[in-house]
Amino acid sequence: MLESRFIVENAEEVNANCRRRGVDVDVDRFVELERLRKIKLAEVEDLNRRANQVSKSIGQARDPAEREARKEEGRLLREQTNVAREALDRLAAEAESILRSIPNLSHPDAPVGDDDAANLELFRGPTPLPEFDFPPRDHVELAEKLDLVDFEAGARVAGAGFYFLRHEAVLLELALQRYALAVLAAEGFIPTTTPDLARNEILEGIGFSPRGPETQIYRLDQTELSLVATAEITLGGMLAGQTIEAEDLPLKLCGVSHCFRTEAGAAGRASRGLYRVHQFTKVEMFAFTLPGDSDAMLDHLRDLQCRLFDGLGLPYRVVDTATGDLGGPAYRKFDLEAWMPGRGGFGEVTSTSNCTDYQARRLNIRYRVKGEKGTRFAHTLNGTAVAVSRALIAILENNQQADGSVVIPEVLRPVVGKDRIEPRHRQQRGAIPERGKG
RNA sequence: GGAGAGGUGGCUGAGUGGUCGAAAGCGCCGGUUUGCUAAACCGGUGAGGGUUAACAGCCCUCCGCAGGUUCGAAUCCUGUCCUCUCCGCCA
16 A cells, blocks of 8 residues: 555645556545544544543542542543544544555556556567467367366366366476576575465455455455465565564565466456466565665566576567556566467466555565664565466477477476477376375 | 463563553663773663654554453453464374
């Protein structure tokens, strides 16, 4: 969320920003509520002060009759205070609900537009688009031929949108994680595995809503926990309520997690196969920085995303996300879209955002500068290193050969143990060994 | 999952209803002393918010979190989260 005072003092700018983002929110009402709240707050504080004085005087009073009289006075004052406080709470609650729906400010260079159609292509990666002298298959077909993904079994066990990875796909998943972690660790990111569940208040602080019909979040029954949609939630939540020493910033983490998304309302060709699934594995980058450093960190995260995909030898383009497509917390966002021959277009594979102090304010993540008074909110940034399911699509579709085989990117070969995935027949499935103890 | 103990300032740790935002020690900052460092000594040292030109003053709030009792709560009560010990279960 934004700072209340900033909104009050810059109502016009905030209003304009909300329009650019396509968010309909009554900023003027918020300003009015804040005005009323300040007045009521002064009233409550004054009553409190007087009541405190009376209470103190009781402790010092000797005469019993005097004490009783004072107590009565105190009772009356406290009663008035409570009435005023209730009014204050009502004002604060209404202001808060508006505040929470006001999106972050937008970077002045972010393209203005209503949705992803207004996203601006910045540049393309060095790997050229593949040229096939045969009709390229999409990843679903390839995965079928190579027996890499079992969507039917996934549906049987957990429903549409779930899947089993098989054979080399499993090793590819591991290889992608190893690869990303190695690159990021060399860049000073602390490798982390994270909880796949988080408290709802943490989800909300990061900007996900576990409630509502359009929620992306799986909520666990009878608990205040939800399955995480991204390790951004847990990595950011890691420092909720904490104050960091400025000298420890920037703090760079990379987290491995499963991601669970309901994808309510999403269907169609664009969500075929592995593109839009309810569960996938992801390596996520996360950074806490000083306010002055977050723009540069965002560029750093974007460069790393490019490096990761360059290393995989996959063609992609980088887009600057339009204001209407930024969501609530992001100040600026770059998406990396890999070429996906199966869909004949680019598909989002990573996304990196500078959330400035928007998440930190909600989660109360602060930093302190040695020798200086007070604390300030840190900036938070997140970025996908590798979302395994979508990276698999790009690898399978771009690296497919005329004979149906798929060439494995060189950087993944050490873990996969081969340089090519050959077509295989389903009867090779083999018996499942008896489950042992331990 | 069951039983018990506990959560206090950057840290250790006192404080069981009334000038307690909180003793003491450590740490940290400033100063004195000193050839330099160390030691010793003196002083200072939490955060958030309101008011304000002000990081001056004044005021409000905060002793895990949320409620309750009371004129008054770090202290009493309830709930909740977390930590520790024991038991149970278990990869």
